[in-house]
Amino acid sequence: MNKITYREALNQAMAEEMTRDDRVFLMGEEVAEYNGAYKVSQGLLDKFGPKRVIDTPITELGFAGLGVGASMTGLRPVIEFMTWNFAILALDQIVNAAAKMKYMSGGQYSCPMVFRGAGGSAARVGAQHSQSLENWIANVPGLKVVMPSNPADAKGLLKASIRDNDTVIFIENEINYGDVGPVPEGEYIIPLGKADIKRVGSDVTIVAHSRMTGFALEAAKILAQQGIEAEVVDPRTIRPLDEETIVASVVKTNCAVVVEEGWRFAGIGAEISARIMERAFDDLDSPVIRVTGKDVPMPYAANLELMALPSVADIVEAARVACGRA
């Protein structure tokens, strides 16, 4: 297997899908001539030309809506938000148009498209450029929400998302863009809605997505040194959530920690822990513990920023408490 970066994996996924299907086009700020603000679209303009790789003005609501309309005519837009922070400007088109179009039109129109870009905390960019919003979007029926945690998943999930006939919210992670990992060559698709067990263990289940999957795996290493075998489950798709895989793991380990970078209130962790309670209450030996970002806007100072985010140590501690070995 080739070892490539997370950003190269995304780039390959788009290039392959654009080669396969001429209805697919990429649009966003700086995606063409600049080769992408994070270089995810490097070389795509040269390969596919200005009709299929299109720089937009800085106008998120407008080009998000453009994607919605184009998808309603049968095109397959990939709309890049430089980061998901800016997608807040486009929420009307995502939530009120893309998500509801199929239902409101009695099944006549659908919006087969991908909104993608960097989400989660970045490094030292302050409150407006550093936040996790997946819980907002995952709340909406009609959308699918995908968040890859490594290069292989990034490629396989993006290809599946572009081929999907619904609107897929594809949230990448800015800090993960440079991560290197093995990626299978050739046609490589990961079906949406399937979680992945990133590490098998029997003592505690740690559910974590996006960048936090890496944190959970780090924590699992430390826990192993302490004689605790953690099972790390990466949902990969936030909506629809692969409840079966999560519940099966909890039934095995009898305790769970849910990790997310975002805020605690009504977060993804709240949803997952509620489902564990609903489906595996009798299998739980202890309450589900949530490890989340602190309930504050992201600060700039390096020490404060670090404090605002979940840490590997937080996960280790939570796992020990969950399985009664604190």
Added chain:
Amino acid sequence: MANRLAARFKGRHDSQQYFLVGVAMSAEQKSGITHEGDFYSEEALHEMHDSMLFIRRFEEKAGQLYGLKKIGGFCHLCNGQEAVCVGLNSAADAKDYMMTSYRDHGHILARGTDPTAVMAELLGRAGGVVKGKGGSMHMFDIEKNFAGGNGIVGEQVPIGLGFGFSSWYKEDGRVTVCIMGDGGINQGAVYESFNMAALWKLPIVFLVENNQYAMGTSLDRASAETQLYKRGISFKIPGIKIDGMDVLEFDKRMREAIEHARSGKGPMLVEANTYRYRGHSMSDPATYRTRAEVDEWRSGRDPIARLQNQMIAAGLSTEEAFKQKDKDIKKEVAAIAKAAEAQPEPDASELWTDIYSDPIEGAYPETGKVY
């Protein structure tokens, strides 16, 4: 007969028998506008007249049914604005895309959608145009290239931009007519869309139905520039203002705008000056305007009466014939309402359909039922 609106005014330039309407009109009726050289067949004129009258009576029936609590929620009627709906569909091709705001009954009817399905939708019935899932504000007909029926003010404008982009991408020769109101045009999304449409020369006509009030706020209280057709100037989008109370004038000028967009010259902005006789929605007593103002538009500029006068003057019909026509249409609309009302409500299973095209087994629906 129910689908007369689908005829799409084919006779306009087809007939051997031409009537020069301009010659038949009085100076007052022309409002300074000439139709010189513009010919309409008798059949086309009747089509336009009947379509406008049908929309008027359909809306009145909808208002009645709302009063009887048979139609729920929001219901925005377009009485007074019929010439825009009908003139637009005379000017546009069947292949052209169209989308509008929530004041959509007249537009989808003019587009040729089955009126029984539209009425059934208003009544929340299974045979509604969107299966009873949308209601008054969300009328869609993909067969007629009518993409809503959008409930958020201005939301349809970026969507229309996408339809226009698609035609540019596919080079399919279609024009998108993206309709908004004098309220919608103040949304930021509109200017984002103007900019991109002009930047990429997309085949779009942005049509502003200026009915003088955004809900209860008059144009001059909401807009620094009340000449709305000028709102595209800083994007180099040419704009024209059309009398939206004159169906022939509207048809003619709209054709020019659509032709401009189709020829690859980029978007155009059209302001249709019109007036809604009813309130913004059914709960609106319209206290923000005077009775005299409403009367001035209704009795002085009504688009249906205007065309009737033109046709009578040209010897194409008589007052008696129009009265009979009105009776026939009222009867037809009553029958439509009855047929729609007789339909069942949507099946309970419809609650869970049309959410995803590719549902994932085991994951949907998210019923939350675990006990």
